[in-house]
Amino acid sequence: MFQCVFSSSVLQPHSTSCLFKHLFYHSATPASQKQPEPIYSKKTEIQRQTVRAPFAKLFIFSALQVARQLLLQQQQQQQQVSGLKSPKRNDKQPALQVPVSVAMMTPQVITPQQMQQILQQQVLSPQQLQVLLQQQQALMLQQQQLQEFYKKQQEQLQLQLLQQQHAGKQPKEQQQVATQQLAFQQQLLQMQQLQQQHLLSLQRQGLLTIQPGQPALPLQPLAQGMIPTELQQLWKEVTSAHTAEETTGNNHSSLDLTTTCVSSSAPSKTSLIMNPHASTNGQLSVHTPKRESLSHEEHPHSHPLYGHGVCKWPGCEAVCEDFQSFLKHLNSEHALDDRSTAQCRVQMQVVQQLELQLAKDKERLQAMMTHLHVKSTEPKAAPQPLNLVSSVTLSKSASEASPQSLPHTPTTPTAPLTPVTQGPSVITTTSMHTVGPIRRRYSDKYNVPISSADIAQNQEFYKNAEVRPPFTYASLIRQAILESPEKQLTLNEIYNWFTRMFAYFRRNAATWKNAVRHNLSLHKCFVRVENVKGAVWTVDEVEFQKRRPQKISGNPSLIKNMQSSHAYCTPLNAALQASMAENSIPLYTTASMGNPTLGNLASAIREELNGAMEHTNSNESDSSPGRSPMQAVHPVHVKEEPLDPEEAEGPLSLVTTANHSPDFDHDRDYEDEPVNEDME
DNA sequence: CGGTCGCTAAACACGA
DNA sequence: CTCGTGTTTAGCGACC
Numbered sequence: 001m002f003q004c005v006f007s008s009s010v011l012q013p014h015s016t017s018c019l020f021k022h023l024f025y026h027s028a029t030p031a032s033q034k035q036p037e038p039i040y041s042k043k044t045e046i047q048r049q050t051v052r053a054p055f056a057k058l059f060i061f062s063a064l065q066v067a068r069q070l071l072l073q074q075q076q077q078q079q080q081v082s083g084l085k086s087p088k089r090n091d092k093q094p095a096l097q098v099p100v101s102v103a104m105m106t107p108q109v110i111t112p113q114q115m116q117q118i119l120q121q122q123v124l125s126p127q128q129l130q131v132l133l134q135q136q137q138a139l140m141l142q143q144q145q146l147q148e149f150y151k152k153q154q155e156q157l158q159l160q161l162l163q164q165q166h167a168g169k170q171p172k173e174q175q176q177v178a179t180q181q182l183a184f185q186q187q188l189l190q191m192q193q194l195q196q197q198h199l200l201s202l203q204r205q206g207l208l209t210i211q212p213g214q215p216a217l218p219l220q221p222l223a224q225g226m227i228p229t230e231l232q233q234l235w236k237e238v239t240s241a242h243t244a245e246e247t248t249g250n251n252h253s254s255l256d257l258t259t260t261c262v263s264s265s266a267p268s269k270t271s272l273i274m275n276p277h278a279s280t281n282g283q284l285s286v287h288t289p290k291r292e293s294l295s296h297e298e299h300p301h302s303h304p305l306y307g308h309g310v311c312k313w314p315g316c317e318a319v320c321e322d323f324q325s326f327l328k329h330l331n332s333e334h335a336l337d338d339r340s341t342a343q344c345r346v347q348m349q350v351v352q353q354l355e356l357q358l359a360k361d362k363e364r365l366q367a368m369m370t371h372l373h374v375k376s377t378e379p380k381a382a383p384q385p386l387n388l389v390s391s392v393t394l395s396k397s398a399s400e401a402s403p404q405s406l407p408h409t410p411t412t413p414t415a416p417l418t419p420v421t422q423g424p425s426v427i428t429t430t431s432m433h434t435v436g437p438i439r440r441r442y443s444d445k446y447n448v449p450i451s452s453a454d455i456a457q458n459q460e461f462y463k464n465a466e467v468r469p470p471f472t473y474a475s476l477i478r479q480a481i482l483e484s485p486e487k488q489l490t491l492n493e494i495y496n497w498f499t500r501m502f503a504y505f506r507r508n509a510a511t512w513k514n515a516v517r518h519n520l521s522l523h524k525c526f527v528r529v530e531n532v533k534g535a536v537w538t539v540d541e542v543e544f545q546k547r548r549p550q551k552i553s554g555n556p557s558l559i560k561n562m563q564s565s566h567a568y569c570t571p572l573n574a575a576l577q578a579s580m581a582e583n584s585i586p587l588y589t590t591a592s593m594g595n596p597t598l599g600n601l602a603s604a605i606r607e608e609l610n611g612a613m614e615h616t617n618s619n620e621s622d623s624s625p626g627r628s629p630m631q632a633v634h635p636v637h638v639k640e641e642p643l644d645p646e647e648a649e650g651p652l653s654l655v656t657t658a659n660h661s662p663d664f665d666h667d668r669d670y671e672d673e674p675v676n677e678d679m680e
Numbered sequence: 681c682g683g684t685c686g687c688t689a690a691a692c693a694c695g696a
Numbered sequence: 697c698t699c700g701t702g703t704t705t706a707g708c709g710a711c712c
């Protein structure tokens with residue numbers, strides 16, 4: 001069901017299950033039962049909507065935008081040129097002024113006169129001529145395609161117009177149609193402009209002589225700067241539209257457009273034009289436009305899409321023994337067709353999303369650094385975690401990220417509700433991604449109380465997906481209570497919070513409710529307060545924090561986190577994990593909110609991120625210091641035990657500094673409540 | 681291998 | 697008697 005459209009390649013069923021394998025607490029039953037419902041139904045629906053159906057509409061919209069942009073640039077360019085035009089430009093002048101008509105779309109290749117002129121100049125070698133001809137051919141093809149598309153668009157618009165006339169919106173719609181037509185004409189004009197630039201580029205290459213006195217300068221930066229990105233976008237649009245209306249998918253011209261404009265060396269152009277699929281360069285420049293598209297040229301056997309003997313094309317994972325077979329596979333399985341184009345678009349969106357996320361995370365990191373630096377003076381941003389982070393990040397999809405940029409924790413350090421703010425995010429995310437066998441163990445080891453921000457971030461996810469939250473019952477209960485305005489809840493209200501916040505807890509009520517009660521009774525951090533209307537449960541924050549040392553005891557990373565000397569390391573590592581975990585959710589939600597395709601790759605990315613995080617975890621523990629002395633300090637199983645904040649001091653300086661005052665604040669909160677400390 | 685931890689299940693008590 | 701609440705114990709698996 002969810003294999004529709006290009007999901008067959010982008011989102012493999014097995015990768016999906018992998019995703020859920022990570023997400024589901026109990027892998028077997030819940031995963032198999034629930035996963036298709038909330039998540040996939042949404043995803044696929046959107047996929048269908050935006051990927052399959054309105055391809056043409058999408059194209060129109062984006063093409064218009066592109067056309068507008070290009071027109072602007074064109075105008076600027078024309079101003080710059082300010083009337084000084086080469087003979088070729090003069091030749092084209094009439095066409096540019098011709099009102100909209102199909103006639104103007106006749107391929108504006110080099111005119112016979114121009115060709116004659118070129119030949120007369122006798123500056124062209126046979127090879128150069130060939131290149132020139134091929135480029136002209138490409139342009140012709142391209143224009144023919146545009147012409148076809150234009151016709152179809154006109155038909156469509158007419159159709160729309162007719163329909164809307166019935167609806168009585170005639171004038172407005174006509175105007176709209178006219179606008180669209182105009183925009184499209186502008187796009188065509190731009191095509192001509194491209195030709196001119198093409199010619200000029202030939203001039204630069206010495207294939208054409210330049211008229212003396214002609215200022216060919218303005219075009220140069222334009223061709224090298226604006227063109228590649230803009231035109232790739234244009235190519236994208238053209239291609240998608242093309243493939244949308246006719247699935248034959250022979251898009252040579254599209255690729256030609258790209259290569260013609262992007263590349264500045266004639267020979268490479270030639271090869272690409274002659275056989276777009278013969279070279280992976282073309283593929284690369286097309287599919288990963290934002291990467292250093294030629295970087296792998298220097299490394300013959302390294303390819304961004306190839307690693308560890310596996311094709312890294314999103315959703316592919318085909319095994320290729322050697323580089324050659326990979327190239328074969330790439331050219332055969334990921335040729336330039338509608339599927340690949342769609343996948344490419346998806347990848348671009350993913351990258352955009354990641355960049356966005358990265359920007360946000362950078363900002364947060366900055367704030368965190370500032371914050372932590374003020375708090376504890378010792379730490380310098382530990383280079384190791386930094387490198388670790390960056391390497392992980394780089395190895396993954398967000399390769400555009402600057403190496404030194406770090407993700408950081410998702411929560412605001414100053415979250416009012418939870419005194420311990422650095423910790424929680426760590427846990428949340430960690431557990432969320434390392435789930436599998438580790439599951440909540442991690443969460444509670446860090447015992448990170450979940451911060452409201454953590455939950456808030458993933459709220460939507462857990463609300464809708466019956467995924468077991470990676471938090472312990474104790475953490476959840478605490479969160480529920482702290483979220484309440486009075487910082488107290490009845491048992492039933494806690495129940496409600498669970499069901500409200502987590503789809504997972506909407507079933508097997510007997511089980512988890514029993515667990516909740518069990519936890520409330522068992523943990524002395526939960527204090528039962530007799531109220532007028534009955535009993536309510538509150539959180540003894542000090543007790544809750546006290547649990548931490550013991551649980552953490554086994555977990556070096558947490559200890560690191562607590563020891564001020566390492567205060568910076570673990571938070572950063574954790575931050576990485578947090579950020580990664582965070583990434584997955586936004587990706588997911590974005591996908592479900594209208595970015596149709598993102599979710600598909602998101603799953604794959606998540607898997608990758610998971611892998612990265614496992615890496616991180618192992619590295620982390622490898623370099624972990626000794627155990628915390630705090631494990632000796634153990635709360636006793638006596639609920640009446642007096643609160644002793646001093647207990648939490650010593651090696652836990654960071655924690656205590658972070659928590660001390662908040663703890664007291666919480667105590668005050670309790671004092672505000674009528675019957676609190678002295679119940680019993 | 682033993683200890684710890686978290687979870688589940690279940691028994692039991694108590695009151696409405 | 698049922699149901700909700702609260703306590704306690706036992707067993708299991710994971711982890712250290």
